[in-house]
Amino acid sequence: MMVLVSHANLIVDKSLFSGLLVVGRCGVDFFFVLSGFIIYHVNYYFIGHPVRYGYYIRKRFNRIYPIYWIYTLVTLAIHFVLMKYTGKGLIYWINVNLENILRSLFLYPVNTAIQEASIIPVAWTLSYEIVFYVMFSLLILLRKQISMFFITIWVVAVIINSVFSFQTGNLLMNVILNVKNLEFFMGCMAAYFFRKYSCKLPKYQLRLLMTFAVLLLAISWCYSLHAGHIYDVIHKMDVITFGIPFFIIILCAVLLEEKVPANKASLKNIFIYLGDASYSIYLTHFVTITLVNIKLGKSFNSFLIFSISVLTSIIVGCLLYRFIEKPLHNWLNKNPVKIETAQMSNMSPH
Template sequence: MQDYSNTKIFYNLQCCRGIAAVMVLMAHANLMVDKQMFSGAFIIGWSGVDFFFILSGFIIYYINFKYAGKRNELKKYLSKRLIRVYPIYWLYTTAFLILNYLLIKFAGKGIINWISLDFMGILRSYLLYPTNIVKSEMPIIPVAWTLSFEIIFYIIFGVYILSNKKIFQLIVGIWMLFVALNFFKVIDVTQSPLLSTLCNAKNIEFIYGCVIAHLSLKNKISRNRSIGISVLLVGMILLAISWINEMNQCRYFPKMDSLNFGIPYSLIIYGLISLETYNPNNKIKNSLVFLGDASYSIYLMHYISIVILYVIFKRIMHNHYGVFVIITTVLTAAGCICYSWIEMPLLKTIRRYSKKQNTPVIVH
């Protein structure tokens, strides 16, 4: 049985990270260009968010599990996570704010209409403070509503480092209790964006990731190829069933993405870890790994870009399928370029500055 304790990168998961980012991009393109196109099949690509949440729980636990009770590691942990999320997010947010201002100035109309662009609205967006999704309020970069969940999970996991595993388990247990109470309408938190986010059932997916990471670290994930393929296939079949049911609005119980999509994605992640191999000469896998590296930039820049490109292309093309393909291809490539030319140089600059200041910042 392989020892995962020194594994730095799970290439299979990185490949899927890129695929999930493109799924979300295609979902928004399908929705904005023509939601009837492809019978709305690609719209369900929003479930890529569920994959990201599970993967995030896996990565955080896997990398930081050894720091339980080591309070002096908290600063390094938070700096790693926050530097990975905020700088590039602030850059894209500022760029879109400037673009919106220019459109108002020269075209008479902006594109950001899902949040009030007053001081508090802008501040909340920059801080990733939860917005009221129930009332269709989103951050300046709309897809960044998911990052509010990430920040909350980072903070809660910080308790693991400050205390110990038992206290962390207790806090997670209480957290999941409130998630359940909210899901079954025992409590009503809809008026509070913070509590609505904190008690959202999607938070369960972070715990799925932590459980899978724990199994990996304890060498309890089977390396038997047949078992790995079987688990992967079961996950893919369940994902297909959930996908089709969501398309047809066939629900046999209340909508709960952490069950309908969280379980299939968890099984897929388990299977991919079980089958983890890497051949540096495999060009297809190398390309998918790079796509995974670029997933954050693809994710952040695509939504508003679709809004702009659709306005342009619908005037010169009447074929919705063609517009969809062009937008998806262009923005996937643009996200990869932004990663290579903006995101990575920015992170490298932060690394160099941190080394000069003797601050141990590691960006994963």
């Protein structure tokens, strides 16, 4: 949602809210930390079991690529229809040729330093996600000591590169060594601490930590706005200014969740549904906002266009999740889900 309002602020009117919501780009930092947490937590019992690798990689492929391909092809179709009937296409952030279409489909990294983007612009983050999935595979395929050796080398290389900013000229290598990868490690650390200290810390300490993290986040938000970094997508300080608060917030949230009785509050269910639909909302919101902005043009004031853009993006994303993403994902994982239940029961220490 932070990324959504950030893009709405940028596309509709950069001066709206004095650019305050553009800092919502830090939702990407939250996404990276959370991804590290989830991938470690969900696949914890697969670590050191090479026989589970096929299942792991199939699940990761099914989660990312099929629905992404559908949305990419639909975006292309909309672009060409607009080109035919209006003379002006939808995609203005990349040259629509065979090479770039193939690069987008397979999530090959783009050069964000020159404002290059995939057909679905936000997909640049998925290139990092794929790299992290591959590197996490080492924990499954290799012995713990060997895999930790290679991962430690990777972490050190990322830290060195963040200090000296080496540019290899290779887009894939630049992603592998990008400082953003440290946020995945933060997420893994959060999952590790969660498994080790679950239910051991008292609620008042967790609430104090959560409050401290929210204050850090607010300070970082103000700093980013004041320092003029709100339009810099790859600013390396984000790992510290936003990555650390999100690390604490995610860890405290899951630890507190263990201590709070489950309930069926409608508001909670709404947020859960938005979370379930977040991938579809994330992948389609940029195009939805762009189309709404094209359609409404200068007919309404910026605030109204912004509001309509945000609401429309949420509705479209939720509908696509309900009728396309969810059925497709269930169909792709129908048999693997049954396998997972048996495997997890056999591998669980309990």
